[in-house]
Amino acid sequence: MTTQQHKTINWGIIGLGKIAHKFAQDLLHIEDAQLYAVASRNQDKANAFALTYSAKIAFGDYESLVKDPNIDAVYIATPHVFHHEHSILCLTHKKAVLCEKPFAMNLSEVDDMIATAKANHTLLMEAMWTYFLPHYQFVLQHIKDETFGKVLTIEADFGFKPEIDMTSRVFNKSLGGGSLLDIGIYPIFAALSTLGAPIHIESKATFFDNDVDSSCLMLFSYDNGVEARLKSTLLQNTPTEAIFYCEYGTIKINSRFQEPSNVTLISEGKESTTNFDYTTNGYYYETVHFNQLLKDHKTESDIMTFNFSRTLLRLLDTVRLQIGLNYK
Structure with a gap:
């Protein structure tokens, strides 16, 4: 070494x-x-x-x-x-x-x-x-291996109801506040990381009085009728789960799917839940990966690639355009 x-x-x-x-x-x-x-x-x-x-x-x-x-x-x-x-x-x-x-x-x-x-x-x-959390990598592997066949539908949501404070960053449009960029990015990430970029997007949103988006519903359509139904909201507490309905079973990331969580596999009437014994907040995993990239003199991650980040932002831009959300 x-x-x-x-x-x-x-x-x-x-x-x-x-x-x-x-x-x-x-x-x-x-x-x-x-x-x-x-x-x-x-x-x-x-x-x-x-x-x-x-x-x-x-x-x-x-x-x-x-x-x-x-x-x-x-x-x-x-x-x-x-x-x-x-x-x-x-x-x-x-x-x-x-x-x-x-x-x-x-x-x-x-x-x-x-x-x-x-x-x-x-x-x-x-x-x-x-992307780097063990439970999410576990799900990605099952989807790649087609444990329950191909994914047919994804449902992913992220919603919480913060105290209304228009001076807070979450509600401040000049700081990029609102549900889409703050939390809607996670359901979009779930779709992109498992199904790739959609061929069609439909979006609609609600807004606070200061033009910050309070909720956003998104439907991503793929070939062969595959869909991702995505939601972000600052109006209610939601399950904040990511559920992958496959041909022969279901893969469910339990609440809150974007942070250290557990995964339930459902098939033929049977359920099994896998825990991952997290002992940190979860930022540990991306940091270990980043440190190794730095030591290896890499300038780009092979997991969170530039292309992936570009596509993620392009999808966010598309949704913003559809719902009429402009930060400039």
Whole structure:
């Protein structure tokens, strides 16, 4: 094993909200990684975060973090509308980037990020953590192996009812708030990762008074009558399950399907549920994958590929166009 393989990856985090806390917690479980620095526009917030997770440095601005020569990789957890700007900032300083989903606000921004990563020969990956979770990989394998034959229909939903606070990021259109980009991306991901891109999309939505989408219903159509019925909503708590109806049985990812969960297989009147004994928040798995890519001098993931991220954003763009959701 080379020295590079033994290297401890020094991580930085930009944006110190709820998800950043979960990521930092999981980073503590990874032997070849450490939280080296964090950055916020608020120095006090950065100081408190660094103290909580034993980061060596707390910056009161993002530019100082990316200029630190000791940092190998940066996790970007700022609001959606800043993903493009902050990814470009890191990549132009040759810092490997793991950027939260959605990768950016639209396909054009994603293309710019990918082009910048390639120009700087620097690793870039969308942090679609679900793809790397053991229970989701378990389901993908069953679908690939056609354990119950081919998938005929998918039903996937994600809904919760937050307290109405129009000052919150979730309800703030200028920050990319709303159900589609925040949570609707997960049902779309479930369809794309199992059936690929649809040949036809039908979408409809409801909106809050401030033009932020409150719910979105999507129907993806494929060849031979195969469908994916997808839903996101901020108006009610839903099962948040992903169910794959196959020719000879059903594969069901139980609530909440996008995070550490379990899977029920149903066939011929019999059910069996597999648990996966998760001991972390789940961000552990994508980070381990990313660390290995970095050690192997890779600039693109072989799982969360550029092509997959581009297609995911293209589907989001299509749905937005159909429902009349414009962030500009």
